[in-house]
Amino acid sequence: QPQLQESGSGLVEPSQTLSLNCSVSDGSISTYTYSWSWIRQPPGRALEWIGHVHSSGSAYYNPSLKTRVTISMDKANHQFSLRLTSVTAADTAMYYCARVSCSSSSCYRIGSFDPWGQGALVAVSS
Amino acid sequence: QSVLTQPPSASGTPGQRVSISCSGGRSNIGRNTVTWYQQVPGTAPKLLLYNNNQRPSGVPDRISGSKSGTSASLAISGLQSEDEGIYYCSSWDDSLSGPVFGGGTELTVL
Numbered sequence: 001q002p003q004l005q006e007s008g009s010g011l012v013e014p015s016q017t018l019s020l021n022c023s024v025s026d027g028s029i030s031t032y033t034y035s036w037s038w039i040r041q042p043p044g045r046a047l048e049w050i051g052h053v054h055s056s057g058s059a060y061y062n063p064s065l066k067t068r069v070t071i072s073m074d075k076a077n078h079q080f081s082l083r084l085t086s087v088t089a090a091d092t093a094m095y096y097c098a099r100v101s102c103s104s105s106s107c108y109r110i111g112s113f114d115p116w117g118q119g120a121l122v123a124v125s126s
Numbered sequence: 127q128s129v130l131t132q133p134p135s136a137s138g139t140p141g142q143r144v145s146i147s148c149s150g151g152r153s154n155i156g157r158n159t160v161t162w163y164q165q166v167p168g169t170a171p172k173l174l175l176y177n178n179n180q181r182p183s184g185v186p187d188r189i190s191g192s193k194s195g196t197s198a199s200l201a202i203s204g205l206q207s208e209d210e211g212i213y214y215c216s217s218w219d220d221s222l223s224g225p226v227f228g229g230g231t232e233l234t235v236l
Contacts, residue, residue, distance in 0.1 A: 045229075046227050046230050047216075051224075063222065108223075109218055111177075113171070115173075116170040118170055
């Protein structure tokens, strides 16, 4: 299994853009049988799927975040990234990247998340 | 409020068998498979079961899962202290067009 590692700013000002990268330890980011996802967990709360990107270039997002989220992939550097615009305090959370299995040929439908990165804590505050 | 409903807590003594329930609806558990994750506080979630009852390599067979209708259940037999943590269920939701999670159940080994 690859190892995943998040990196990026841990503090973002309200109304600004949150940016995180996830490095994948091997070349499997180009594999068609998996997609690459972001999930977040606000303090003391449950997990929330943000979206995922497939090596075909297709990206799929949680409808509640769709207008503010972009997930993209850099195959050459074995990483994928998250951008979340116009952040508020409600976006304060631990952000995890994870590999996810595809449940359809286009990887529109996804299955289980495995493995996960260790997480990156992002606080939105002025 | 989570789409999937789990009890907030569960407990048992070493060696006991405990079950954790996960209730959903027709758009998620009713039509799709269930996945379970274990999260030890301060660490990332770890895949425990997929496709309702399939164990990834390394997960002991004392951990099992089942699904019936719009509900699913995780069972842990021969409870050990290392089983402490928060357990989350998850399923694809056809209405959301994405995966949804339960609120988590904190398991304590007394």
